[in-house]
Amino acid sequence: MEFRTLVVGDIVAKAGRQALAGGLPVLLKAHAIDVVIANGENAAGGSGITPSLFDELRALGVDCVTLGDHVYRKKEVVPLLAASDRILRPANLPDEAVGRGWTVLESQSGFPFAVISLLGRTFMKPAACPFHAVDRILAEIGDRAKLVFVDFHAEATSDKIAMGWHLDGRVTALCGTHTHVQTADERVLPKGTAYITDLGMTGPHEGVLGRKKEKVLSALITGMPTYFDVATGDLRLQGALVTADTQTGLAAAIGRVSVPVAPPPPPPPKKEAAPAPGSSGAPEEPEVADGLDAP
Numbered sequence: 001m002e003f004r005t006l007v008v009g010d011i012v013a014k015a016g017r018q019a020l021a022g023g024l025p026v027l028l029k030a031h032a033i034d035v036v037i038a039n040g041e042n043a044a045g046g047s048g049i050t051p052s053l054f055d056e057l058r059a060l061g062v063d064c065v066t067l068g069d070h071v072y073r074k075k076e077v078v079p080l081l082a083a084s085d086r087i088l089r090p091a092n093l094p095d096e097a098v099g100r101g102w103t104v105l106e107s108q109s110g111f112p113f114a115v116i117s118l119l120g121r122t123f124m125k126p127a128a129c130p131f132h133a134v135d136r137i138l139a140e141i142g143d144r145a146k147l148v149f150v151d152f153h154a155e156a157t158s159d160k161i162a163m164g165w166h167l168d169g170r171v172t173a174l175c176g177t178h179t180h181v182q183t184a185d186e187r188v189l190p191k192g193t194a195y196i197t198d199l200g201m202t203g204p205h206e207g208v209l210g211r212k213k214e215k216v217l218s219a220l221i222t223g224m225p226t227y228f229d230v231a232t233g234d235l236r237l238q239g240a241l242v243t244a245d246t247q248t249g250l251a252a253a254i255g256r257v258s259v260p261v262a263p264p265p266p267p268p269p270k271k272e273a274a275p276a277p278g279s280s281g282a283p284e285e286p287e288v289a290d291g292l293d294a295p
């Protein structure tokens with residue numbers, strides 16, 4: 001049977017969640033998608049994820065959330081990482097790092113599928129070898145799932161291409177994340193693994209990797225540090241659609257997805273009154289981040 005998986009690139013802040021909310025229902029309906037896997041490492045204000053935002057992604061139709069170098073940026077996520085088998089930290093972190101690096105789940109259509117999260121090492125913080133890590137994990141998965149999807153969260157295109165060849169014929173799809181720039185090199189490798197170097201960014205494209213362009217330009221031109229507020233304009237849902245065979249677990253096709261999404265209308269102006277019952281009256285979490293170097 002044909003099995004269709006939508007793999008979604010880094011969801012960045014509120015704008016990214018809005019892009020997912022606007023674009024995902026259309027894609028789910030148009031393509032009879034079995035499973036949605038999304039990288040959520042930037043879901044909270046552009047860096048990290050919280051349990052409530054994980055719930056928000058799940059409610060929108062995401063079956064499994066992968067993370068990356070920002071995995072622990074919001075400390076509230078730690079108990080969730082310990083408890084849930086639907087959110088993954090990179091597998092090649094130390095054994096003591098809270099969470100799991102891979103999981104086997106079942107689609108609503110009744111097929112087991114595995115998801116693995118890996119971190120690159122070039123131009124990134126230290127991590128164990130992702131090649132040895134994925135070899136160990138595939139041996140552990142064994143016959144539990146024919147369909148296997150790998151998120152390789154890495155900076156260097158060469159690392160990701162090399163991993164594609166390492167896994168060709170051994171997994172359903174290897175999709176890169178982290179750079180926030182979608183690459184045009186999607187293909188099914190000779191032994192049947194769907195490959196793309198980077199899925200791109202689900203978020204605001206009127207900026208620099210999801211941050212406001214004015215702030216980034218100012219920092220680059222003046223050399224003075226500043227907060228990099230999250231951008232808001234030109235929302236797009238980006239990722240790839242992988243079609244695979246449930247018997248072999250190999251891919252038949254991979255197609256890039258880049259869907260422009262109109263921003264939701266602004267909320268009506270608030271009346272100046274006492275906070276509603278149950279509301280703290282506190283302002284929303286500021287959409288800021290402290291750096292651009294590691295998206």
Ligand SMILES: [Fe+2]
Pocket residue numbers: 041068069070153178294295
């Ligand atoms: Fe990242």
Ligand SMILES: [Fe+2]
Pocket residue numbers: 010041042068178179180294295
């Ligand atoms: Fe990211």
